[in-house]
Amino acid sequence: MRSNAGVIAVTAVALFLGVLAVTQIQAQDVYSRSLQLETPASLTTLIANLSERNNAIKDEILDLRSRTETARNAIASGQGSLTEAERQLSQLRVFAGMSAVSGAGITVRVDGSFDERALSDLVNELRNAGAEAIAVNTARVGPRSWFGATADRALTVDSIAVRGPWQVRAVGAPDVMYVAMTRTGGIIGQFELIYKGTRFDVSRETALDLPALATPLR
Amino acid sequence: MTATPSTDRTRLAHSLVLLVPAVLFGLLVSIQWRTQSDRNELTIRYNTPLLDAAKTLQNEQAALKLQLADLRAQLDKIQTSASTQTGASKELQAAIDRLKLVAGLTERAGDGVIITLDDARGASAAKDVEKSICHNTDLTDIVNQAWRGGAESIAVNDERIVGSSSIYCVGSTIMVNGTLMSPPFAVAVIGPQNELLATYDDPTQLRDIKQRRDVYGLGFRVSRATGLHLPPYRSALNVRYATPR
Numbered sequence: 001m002r003s004n005a006g007v008i009a010v011t012a013v014a015l016f017l018g019v020l021a022v023t024q025i026q027a028q029d030v031y032s033r034s035l036q037l038e039t040p041a042s043l044t045t046l047i048a049n050l051s052e053r054n055n056a057i058k059d060e061i062l063d064l065r066s067r068t069e070t071a072r073n074a075i076a077s078g079q080g081s082l083t084e085a086e087r088q089l090s091q092l093r094v095f096a097g098m099s100a101v102s103g104a105g106i107t108v109r110v111d112g113s114f115d116e117r118a119l120s121d122l123v124n125e126l127r128n129a130g131a132e133a134i135a136v137n138t139a140r141v142g143p144r145s146w147f148g149a150t151a152d153r154a155l156t157v158d159s160i161a162v163r164g165p166w167q168v169r170a171v172g173a174p175d176v177m178y179v180a181m182t183r184t185g186g187i188i189g190q191f192e193l194i195y196k197g198t199r200f201d202v203s204r205e206t207a208l209d210l211p212a213l214a215t216p217l218r
Numbered sequence: 219m220t221a222t223p224s225t226d227r228t229r230l231a232h233s234l235v236l237l238v239p240a241v242l243f244g245l246l247v248s249i250q251w252r253t254q255s256d257r258n259e260l261t262i263r264y265n266t267p268l269l270d271a272a273k274t275l276q277n278e279q280a281a282l283k284l285q286l287a288d289l290r291a292q293l294d295k296i297q298t299s300a301s302t303q304t305g306a307s308k309e310l311q312a313a314i315d316r317l318k319l320v321a322g323l324t325e326r327a328g329d330g331v332i333i334t335l336d337d338a339r340g341a342s343a344a345k346d347v348e349k350s351i352c353h354n355t356d357l358t359d360i361v362n363q364a365w366r367g368g369a370e371s372i373a374v375n376d377e378r379i380v381g382s383s384s385i386y387c388v389g390s391t392i393m394v395n396g397t398l399m400s401p402p403f404a405v406a407v408i409g410p411q412n413e414l415l416a417t418y419d420d421p422t423q424l425r426d427i428k429q430r431r432d433v434y435g436l437g438f439r440v441s442r443a444t445g446l447h448l449p450p451y452r453s454a455l456n457v458r459y460a461t462p463r
Contacts, residue, residue, distance in 0.1 A: 006232045006235070009232075009236065010235050010236065010239070013236065013239045013240070013243070014239060016243070035269060035272065035391055035398070036265065036269060038265070038388070038389040038390070038391065039389060040264040040265060040268055042388050042389030042391075043264075043265065043268040043269065043272060043388075043389075044268065045388050046272055046388040046389070046391065046393070046398075047268065047271050047272050047275060049386070049388065049393065049396075050272065050275040050276065050279065050393075050396065051275055053279065053396035053453070053454075054275060054278055054279050054282060054396075056453075056454040056456050057279065057282040057283065057286055057453060057454045058282060059454070059458075060286060060454040060455060060456070061282065061285055061286055061289060064286070064289040064290065064293060065289060067293060068289060068292050068293050068296065071293065071296045071297070071300070075296065075299075075300050080300055080307060081296060081297055081300040081307065082306065082307055082310065084293070084296075084297065085297060085300075085307055085310040085311060085314060086310065088293075088297070088314055089310060089313055089314050089317065090462050091455060091457050092314060092317040092318065092321060092323075092455075093317065093462060094457045094460050094461075094462055095321055095380075095381055095382070095455050095457055096317055096320055096321040096381060097381060098317070099462040099463070100462070100463040101460040101461060101462055101463060102460070102461055102463050103459040103460045103461055104459055105459065117355070117359065120358055120359070120362050121355060121358060124354075124358050124384050124385060124386075125384070127381075127382055127383065127384040128384035128386045130456060131382075132382070132456060132457055132458070132459055132460040133460045142381060143320075143321055143322060143379075143380050143381035144365045144369065144370075145365065146362045146363075146365035146366040147362055148366065171459050171460040172459050172460075173458075173459060209463065210460075217320040217321075218320065
């Protein structure tokens with residue numbers, strides 16, 4: 001009798017323990033990656049970001065609707081759709097970095113020690129803030145651009161050496177990009193903590209002129 | 219009631235059998251408690267409406283991307299039928315098609331490599347959580363390395379990497395082209411296989427990721443892949459401020 005009670009007790013404890021251990025492992029696994037466990041601040045940033053992206057898609061949908069209509073009418077009236085094709089080509093050339101561009105934006109000046117991974121992170125952050133075209137000094141950054149470094153402390157964009165102090169220029173919504181770079185806890189703040197002694201300046205620009213990619217994509 | 223030596227031994231044995239699970243039980247309960255207490259009251263109060271808002275926006279985005287794809291296809295159809303009319307429009311259409319291909323706006327098939335990146339899952343992960351999980355900077359480093367190795371097209375978990383793509387991190391969630399994703403990540407790369415493998419094998423490159431793989435068990439693997447299919451970029455082109463010169 002006594003030994004039976006013992007076995008039952010141990011089995012119950014072991015069973016409970018098993019369930020708890022599995023729950024714990026699952027909880028930890030999900031914990032690191034679940035949206036449910038994000039802080040309200042992170043979720044708010046995420047929502048702002050998603051909402052901005054959705055608005056950009058909505059704008060493009062409106063634009064495409066009117067262009068489709070115009071092209072249809074032009075063909076129906078026997079004019080062909082050359083205007084639409086030209087417009088599309090010019091948009092794609094900007095998107096692919098194949099044409100030199102002008103426009104408003106921001107400049108990030110970096111004076112001091114810096115490295116290729118930080119430059120890649122800065123470009124990533126600018127793209128997230130809606131940059132439409134980016135150049136580092138006089139080297140345009142394209143869809144397939146990569147960042148490296150040379151032995152004599154220059155950085156490279158697609159093998160082209162760019163030397164400090166660096167000017168990273170981005171065409172896009174100046175206010176959105178400026179706030180994204182300079183917000184508390186943002187990338188410039190993080191750089192200032194990591195690269196002590198390096199000077200980072202961000203300024204809004206009304207007119208920037210960026211070159212085309214040095215080597216066009218094929 | 220006097221206990222005999224044999225019943226004493228049985229009691230002792232029972233107590234010992236229960237002692238180990240009891241200690242483990244206590245340990246697990248305390249870990250569970252600590253995990254729970256990381257979520258403060260503010261998190262619990264505000265997260266539900268915020269989560270709902272995030273999910274609604276994600277669903278809306280999926281629907282918007284479908285509409286966008288549909289409109290692009292309609293416009294393409296009009297353009298293609300019109301381009302059969304004159305020589306000039308034929309040339310323009312050929313240039314458009316070429317640009318779409320290099321800019322990542324068309325589906326792409328070919329051979330290359332697949333890089334997988336995952337949070338550490340084993341016991342070594344407990345040593346340092348920060349170093350055991352994937353960060354967006356790991357993905358930007360892996361993508362940068364692929365372009366360096368001559369990649370022609372890249373997709374991260376089926377999101378095509380184009381000129382406007384960013385790999386963004388909010389808290390512990392990663393977003394590519396507005397799509398939320400979590401590990402494991404598969405970076406599919408179309409390009410010259412030997413050059414790509416060599417660039418990832420180079421011991422001077424991706425040192426941080428390789429060190430975390432060896433010490434903390436971070437999942438990082440590069441393998442040859444044939445017959446890859448990469449989807450086209452499905453989000454907005456976003457050319458509003460930049461005008462060609």
